[in-house]
Amino acid sequence: MTCREEILVVARILSRQHADNTFSIQDIVAAMRARGTTHLDTTIRRHVSTQMCVNAAGPEAGKYKDLERVSRGRFRLL
Template sequence: MTCRSVILTAARELSRTHPEGTFSIQGVVQWMRQHGAHYSDAEVRFHVHTLMCRNASARKPNEADYQDLERVSRGRYRLL
């Protein structure tokens, strides 16, 4: 599985358990550790914050544009 696909699985599960349907990057990192995913914390954070986030400010034109997530507040994201 790719880092992106594992993040999406974690995000779905974490979103279901949060009253607002959101999740944090730290929650994703912890979920991935608990489930044996071997991606570095930095790689997970980069995927969530930059590559997968529709409203990421740090995205460069040549980076993948997945638009899987949206930042809804400081440190909180939701699935699109």
């Protein structure tokens, strides 16, 4: 399973656990570690904060339109 696919699985679970359907990068990293991921924390963080986030900045920003940053350190599935 790719890093992105694992993040999406975990993000769906975490979204249901919070009333506002948001989660932090640390929530994602911790949940993926608990599931036994082989991906590095830095890879997971980069995917969430840049590649998968529609309103991120940078050359790889919004490569996949999966997440939206809703406040400092909080993300939501699109």
